[in-house]
Amino acid sequence: xxxxxxxxxxxxxxxxxxxxxxxxxxxxxxxxxxxxxxxxxxxxxxxxxxxxxxxxxxxxxxxxxxxxxxxxxxxxxxxxxxxxxxxxxxxxxxxxxxxxxxxxxxxxxxxxxxxxxxxxxxxxxxxxxxxxxxxxxxxxxxxxxxxxxxxxxxxxxxxxxxxxxxxxxxxxxxxxxxxxxxxxxxxxxxxxxxxxxxxxxxxxxxxxxxxxxxxxxxxxxxxxxxxxxxxxxxxxxxxxxxxxxxxxxxxxxxxxxxxxxxxxxxxxxxxxxxxxxxxxxxxxxxxxxxxxxxxxxxxxxxxxxxxxxxxxxxxxxxxxxxxxxxxxxxxxxxxxxxxxxxxxxxxxxxxxxxxxxxxxxxxxxxxxxxxxxxxxxxxxxxxxxxxxxxxxxxxxxxxxxxxxxxxxxxxxxxxxxxxxxxxxxxxxxxxxxxxxxxxxxxxxxxxxxxxxxxxxxxxxxxxxxxxxxxx
Numbered sequence: 001x002x003x004x005x006x007x008x009x010x011x012x013x014x015x016x017x018x019x020x021x022x023x024x025x026x027x028x029x030x031x032x033x034x035x036x037x038x039x040x041x042x043x044x045x046x047x048x049x050x051x052x053x054x055x056x057x058x059x060x061x062x063x064x065x066x067x068x069x070x071x072x073x074x075x076x077x078x079x080x081x082x083x084x085x086x087x088x089x090x091x092x093x094x095x096x097x098x099x100x101x102x103x104x105x106x107x108x109x110x111x112x113x114x115x116x117x118x119x120x121x122x123x124x125x126x127x128x129x130x131x132x133x134x135x136x137x138x139x140x141x142x143x144x145x146x147x148x149x150x151x152x153x154x155x156x157x158x159x160x161x162x163x164x165x166x167x168x169x170x171x172x173x174x175x176x177x178x179x180x181x182x183x184x185x186x187x188x189x190x191x192x193x194x195x196x197x198x199x200x201x202x203x204x205x206x207x208x209x210x211x212x213x214x215x216x217x218x219x220x221x222x223x224x225x226x227x228x229x230x231x232x233x234x235x236x237x238x239x240x241x242x243x244x245x246x247x248x249x250x251x252x253x254x255x256x257x258x259x260x261x262x263x264x265x266x267x268x269x270x271x272x273x274x275x276x277x278x279x280x281x282x283x284x285x286x287x288x289x290x291x292x293x294x295x296x297x298x299x300x301x302x303x304x305x306x307x308x309x310x311x312x313x314x315x316x317x318x319x320x321x322x323x324x325x326x327x328x329x330x331x332x333x334x335x336x337x338x339x340x341x342x343x344x345x346x347x348x349x350x351x352x353x354x355x356x357x358x359x360x361x362x363x364x365x366x367x368x369x370x371x372x373x374x375x376x377x378x379x380x381x382x383x384x385x386x387x388x389x390x391x392x393x394x395x396x397x398x399x400x401x402x403x404x405x406x407x408x409x410x411x412x413x414x415x416x417x418x419x420x421x422x423x424x425x426x427x428x429x430x431x432x433x434x435x436x437x438x439x440x441x442x443x444x445x446x447x448x449x450x451x452x453x454x455x456x457x458x459x460x461x462x463x464x465x466x467x468x469x470x471x
Contacts, residue, residue, distance in 0.1 A: 020308070022117045023456050024300035032301075032457065036450045037203060039296055039442065048295055049439060056436035063429020066422050067142060075145040077422045084405045084417035089143040090255075091397045092427050095280070096136035097178065097252055098273075098393060101245055102281025103129025104185055107192070108241035111234075117309050119452045120301045124292070124442070125285050126189040131437040132284070133182045135430040140174065142426065170254045177251035181244045188237040194220050194230065195451045249277045256400065262343035263404035266331060272324030279317040279363075280393035282310050286386035288438060290379045292447070301448055304377050311376040314367065314389065321396075322364045339409060351416070352403050355395055362392025 023032075070077060080087040103125035110118035141147045152163050154175045165172045198220035201213035220226055253273035256264040286307070293302045332344040347356045366388050369375045376382065407414045441447070454460060 020303050020305040022119065022303060022305050023453065024303060027300065027457060029454050029457065029459065032454050033199065033450055035300070036446050036448050036453070037200065040200060040444060040446055041204060041209075045443070046295070049443060053436065053439050056432045056439060059429060059432025060436055062425050063433060066425040066429055069422065070142060070145070070426075071147075075143065077420060079417055079419045079423055081415060081417070083408060083413055083415050084402055086401050086405060087417055088419050088423040088427055089139045091394070091401050092430065093136050093139040094252055094255075094273075094397045094401075095394050096132050096139070096430070097249060098277035098280040099284045099390075100129045100132035100136065100181075100185075100281065101249060101274075101277040102285050103127070103132075104181075104188070104241045104245050105278055105281065106285070107188065108238040109245065111238045112242060116456055117306055119456060120298075120303075120448050121285065121289060121306055121310075122452075123189075123192065123445075123449045124289060124438075124447045125281075126185065126192070127441045127445075127447075128284060128288060128438065129185050129281075130182070130189060131434050131441075133178065133185065134437070135434050137178060137182070138430060139426075140171065170251070170258055173251050173254065177248045181248045184237065184240050184244055188234075188241050191230070191234055191237060192449060193445060194218060195222065196446045196449060198222065199450055200446070245278075246274055249273045256404075261404055261408055262337070262339040263347070263400070266328065268324055268327050268331070272321065272327075275317045275320035275324065276393060276396065279314060279321055280390060282314045282317070283386040283389035283393070286310055286314075286382055287390060290383040290386075292442065294379070296442075296447075298448065301453060307379060307382055308373075308376045311370050311382055311385075314386075315370040318363065318367045318370075318389070325360070325364070343404060343407075346407050347399060347403050350403065350407065352399075352406070356399050356403070359392050359395035359399055362388045362395060 078087060078089070080089075103122075106118050106125045107122040110122070141150050144150045144153065151157065154165060154172065156165055165175075194217055197213050198217040201210055201217050204210045204213055250270040250273065253269035257266060257269040259265060289302055290307070293299055329344055332340040335341075347353065367385055369381070369385060374381075375385065402417045406417055
């Protein structure tokens with residue numbers, strides 16, 4: 001019996017049997033360089049970028065006003081009360097840290113695994129990581145109410161007053177974990193940029209621009225010695241970054257896990273938090289890159305293959321998160337602890353139960369559409385799913401923090417939580433800061449790694465050239 005070939009199938013089914021390329025055919029070294037470089041060195045700033053920067057700058061002012069009023073009045077302007085002493089600040093901190101995971105995962109782990117599809121998305125994802133961690137870092141500092149005093153509350157400074165951090169507090173562990181993660185991520189991102197900054201230096205028309213890029217590229221000339229040292233440093237930083245992806249959110253999960261509060265005191269939190277972080281991080285990468293890909297005409301470089309692969313990662317990590325939800329429910333029953341069982345019942349059927357079911361819908365039910373290749377291949381549908389997952393992951397943190405706190409052991413100490421307009425303003429302001437910083441990044445630095453993209457072209461492979469010369 002003859003086997004059917006690709007050409008025997010209807011045209012509508014053929015794309016589903018062949019993986020799309022990681023770079024569209026027809027490109028050369030020159031076309032790749034010019035297309036990516038044009039987004040930075042063009043004298044004509046796109047109208048959409050100007051509109052976006054103005055809107056997000058306006059939102060950043062909301063953050064400034066909210067922070068200024070917080071410093072004047074104190075944290076009483078937020079909705080935090082006893083027993084819900086942790087509200088939006090910790091919810092948003094954990095959510096932003098989670099978003100910051102995808103960049104390092106895409107860059108470091110996929111680099112070590114030699115996955116070529118990371119190339120077109122790693123630079124933007126790394127930048128997203130840095131801005132997300134900056135947003136995350138704002139919330140614990142603002143939560144102190146007096147950030148100018150936080151330096152000696154959080155860091156072990158040698159003071160004559162003998163004030164030292166409480167090293168048994170997981171919040172101090174957060175300081176060291178997050179600051180280490182940010183430092184290594186920044187070094188990794190900047191090291192990867194150096195060859196491309198040198199390309200910008202060599203092609204910039206304006207003298208001031210050439211000087212700025214010349215300083216930033218640190219004397220890069222592209223010699224064999226430079227490339228050798230660059231690759232060694234980049235691999236070392238990738239090796240350092242990889243365990244940090246796992247360690248940072250594990251440490252963040254200990255904020256909750258080492259407490260004796262029902263709903264928090266569980267060993268599933270570290271792996272469950274890490275999976276959730278990668279889930280939300282990839283969702284944010286898709287949320288940012290799908291519109292940018294369309295606006296800047298980058299469909300040649302950020303192809304359907306990238307979208308499909310990121311959708312598959314989201315599907316896999318989403319299933320791990322679903323397993324975490326199931327395991328939490330199972331352990332609350334299996335533990336035989338009446339308080340744990342009540343906590344789970346309260347999450348599902350209590351006064352804030354609607355948030356729990358919204359999170360199940362956003363994080364488990366609707367993302368199952370990613371099983372279908374048509375959804376994974378459609379930028380519009382994928383963008384909608386990524387927005388839903390981002391909302392769902394924020395709701396997950398809200399459910400863990402607020403619902404667990406508002407009803408603990410004693411009914412006499414029960415309370416409720418209601419966020420104020422200053423809570424919303426601060427969160428909205430960080431969203432504006434994040435988007436503003438990302439827009440600035442794509443205007444002044446190449447959003448796609450030029451030299452890594454050129455290495456994917458068939459012309460860069462040595463073997464075909466050797467064969468051609470032998471003929």
